[in-house]
Amino acid sequence: MRLILSVILSLIVLALITSNDCFAQQNSLQKIDNGIKLSEHFAQRELACSCCGETRVNFMLIIKLEELRERLNAPIIITSGYRCPLHNKAVGGVKNSQHLYGNAVDIKVEGYSPTEVSEIAKEMGFTFTKVYSTWVHVDIR
Ligand SMILES: [Zn+2]
Numbered sequence: 001m002r003l004i005l006s007v008i009l010s011l012i013v014l015a016l017i018t019s020n021d022c023f024a025q026q027n028s029l030q031k032i033d034n035g036i037k038l039s040e041h042f043a044q045r046e047l048a049c050s051c052c053g054e055t056r057v058n059f060m061l062i063i064k065l066e067e068l069r070e071r072l073n074a075p076i077i078i079t080s081g082y083r084c085p086l087h088n089k090a091v092g093g094v095k096n097s098q099h100l101y102g103n104a105v106d107i108k109v110e111g112y113s114p115t116e117v118s119e120i121a122k123e124m125g126f127t128f129t130k131v132y133s134t135w136v137h138v139d140i141r
């Protein structure tokens with residue numbers, strides 16, 4: 001089972017590398033920029049699934065993240081954004097994780113504890129948050 005999974009994963013990665021190369025040849029600027037900007041402070045690659053690069057994002061989430069960034073006056077580091085079903089399983093995410101729908105991000109903010117970020121995020125209209133040891137999960141659902 002493990003072997004099959006890793007073979008599938010390598011195939012996906014291979015497909016991704018191949019398609020990226022194609023894309024880079026057509027548009028070298030895109031490669032230098034390394035990601036499409038979704039808003040002033042967030043690029044697509046920051047929210048992309050870390051196993052396949054696919055990105056699904058609820059745009060309301062980006063709007064809320066920009067508001068949160070402004071309120072905290074500090075950069076928000078996204079440690080996990082969109083997760084494809086395969087990746088969600090691999091990281092032990094819950095079955096109906098909001099990461100699967102592009103409604104959730106796991107974040108860290110320098111100068112703030114996860115609890116502080118969580119409280120401020122809730123005040124600002126994020127509908128659900130969960131504090132972990134070094135990061136906080138925030139989502140709109
Ligand atoms: Zn993936």
Ligand SMILES: [Zn+2]
Nearest residue numbers: 104105106137
């Ligand atoms: Zn999360």
